[in-house]
Amino acid sequence: MKKEFSIRTLIAASMALMISLFVLITGSLINVFVSKAIEDNAMTSTSEIVTQVNNNLSTYINDIIDVSDYVRELARTTSNLDTLGIQTRLEALIASRDDLVSISAFDMDGYPIVSTEPHISAEPEEIAESQWFRRAADGEGDFFFTGPHRDSTGSGDYVISYSTIINYGGINRDATQSVLLIDLNFNAVAELSESAHPSKTGYIYIISNDGDLVYHPKELQIDEGIFKEDLESVKEHIFGSYITSFESRERLTIIQTVEQTRWRIVGIAFMDELLEPLNPFRLSLYTMMIIFVLIAVLLSRAISKRITKPLRELEMNMRSVQDGNFTISEPKGGSKEVASLSHSFQLMVEQIEDLMQRIRTTEALKRQRELDALQAKINPHFLYNTLDSVVWMAETGNNQGVVKMVTALANLFRISIAKGHDTITLKEELAHVKSYLEIQSMRYKDKFSFSIILPQELENAPTIKLLIQPIVENSIYHGIKYLQEEGIITIEAKAIEENIAIEIRDNGVGMTPETLSSLLDKDSEHRHLSDGNGIGLLNIDERIKLSYGNEYGLSIVSELDEGTSVTITIPHLPSIPPVVIKEKT
Secondary structure (H helix, E strand, O other): OOOOOOOHHHHHHHHHHHHHHHHHHHHHHHHHHHHHHHHHHHHHHHHHHHHHHHHHHHHHHHHHHHHHHHHEEEEHOOOOOHHHHHHHHHHHHHHHEEEEEEEEEEEEEOEEEEOOOOOOOOHHHHOOOHHHHHHHOOOOOOOOEEEEEEEEOOOOOOEEEEEEEEEEEOOOOOOOOEEEEEEEEEHHHEEEEEEEOOOOOOEEEEEEEOHHHEEEOOHHHOOOOOOOOOOHHHHHHOOEEEEEEEEEEEEEEEEEOHHHHHOEEEEEEEHHHHHHOHHHHHHHHHHHHHHHHHHHHHHHHHHHHHHHHHHHHHHHHHHHOOOOOOOOOOOOOOOOHHHHHHHHHHHHEEEEEHHHHHHHHHHHHHHHHHHHEEEEEEEHHHHHHHHHHHHHHHOOOOOOHHHHHHHHHHHHHHOOOOOOOEEEHHHHHHHHHHHHHHHHHHHHOOOOEEEEEEOOOOOOOOEEEOOOOHHHHHHHHHHOOOOOOOOOEEEEEEEEEOOOEEEEEEOOOOOHHHHHHHHOOOOOOOOOOOOOOOOOOOHHHHHHHHOOOOOOEEEEEEEEOOOOEEEEEEEEOOOOOOOOOOOOO
16 A cells, blocks of 8 residues: 655655755765865876976986086096096095095996096906996997996995996097996985875885886885885886776876986875875765755755645644534635635635534424424324223213323323423423323223332423423333233433433333344334334434434333333433413413
């Protein structure tokens, strides 16, 4: 079964959903844009750091080239015989700079010509086979950076070598060719790279154009196998920037080339560190999104409540009318449509109430006319039988019986024809019943006896007339008439809290449960009515309810062969004076 939701719930849910979707989409777009901006800014910042290192390194390399040019010019313009003078100048240059380890010149066979190192431990053949020597000898006119490697001319420390071909001892190209070697302190290059950090744990390293490491801050760990570097991706990309995942961590790699050396500077920055400023932003963004969604939910509930409040009031009014309460108030506020609907419903309720009032009035008049018609023509069989009994008693000379029966009949008619007096005292109602029972007792020759119990304080209690006589008539014709033994009818009135209960009991034949359940059922085909034109029990029950309300009426208890008890419940209203019926002349 499909679950139904109230308009308030649908409006609140729809508004909350739309606002929430707007907040989520907007927040997601902001997150994407800001993340992209931070990522671009991080890449730009990292690229600038690498560029700065490249510029610093280029400046340093240019400075070494200047030193090389100085030495080249010094060697070209100095006589071969003035080796001591050259060496003195070179030693002065070495002493003035911490980054220069040594400056040497070798002939093409590897023999030293001049050197700031006092003792060269390597043999000429070993020097001639060195990488820096062969690269310079094979590439005349160019300079080369080699390293890092062990210093082959003296201490054996790690150095970076600058080598090139120079002319020594002459001012023309016919002078002796030699290989100039400038060993640079490896720490000088390391310091240029170590001072730059693309991210908290990021670093910069340098590789040669052959892909060999020139400098790496974790070279010792690499040599020991503790640390690995992603050299393969660097060889593939050569230049530019890219993001890869290495060792389960995303990192940004930026590659630039040092022009003079063809070395490549590689900057490594880790993405989680670069995007770390994004975390507090995302936390603030998500918090604001949650707050906005909560506000949207609360706002939607408030708006939906305000919109549907008149509708709920209208619904309550409808339920109230459904329960029989036509006293309703028109809802205040709401939209124009709701106000129009409420006004139309109010008019409809007023029309229904007016129609029901007219129906009640018409029904009451109808009942009254029926009662007047029945009172105007008392059961002809009862009247005929009564008069026949009077004639029979007169013929037998029972004058006292004639007087008693005629007197009882006169009293009976006196109450019945009291037009304009629908309400009489309980004493008068029971007096009417007593006259009826006296007549029936004489007719049936004392086949039954009766007793009437009425407390003095209830004598002037008001009641609608002709309530009890039809019930007593039913007791005689449907209960006692068929008894073999003497019948007994007891009528007792008593006050119960704010009500009056009038109980009519007989010891007649009783009735079956089916007959009992149908007595007060308007739709039953077996409703038990009194003989002839007598007023039925259902008619009496309806008269009581019409006069006093649905909580009053008849209740019947009966058991087959045991008798029947009918209880009339009416409200205990303030006492009224007896009805005085004048005789017509």
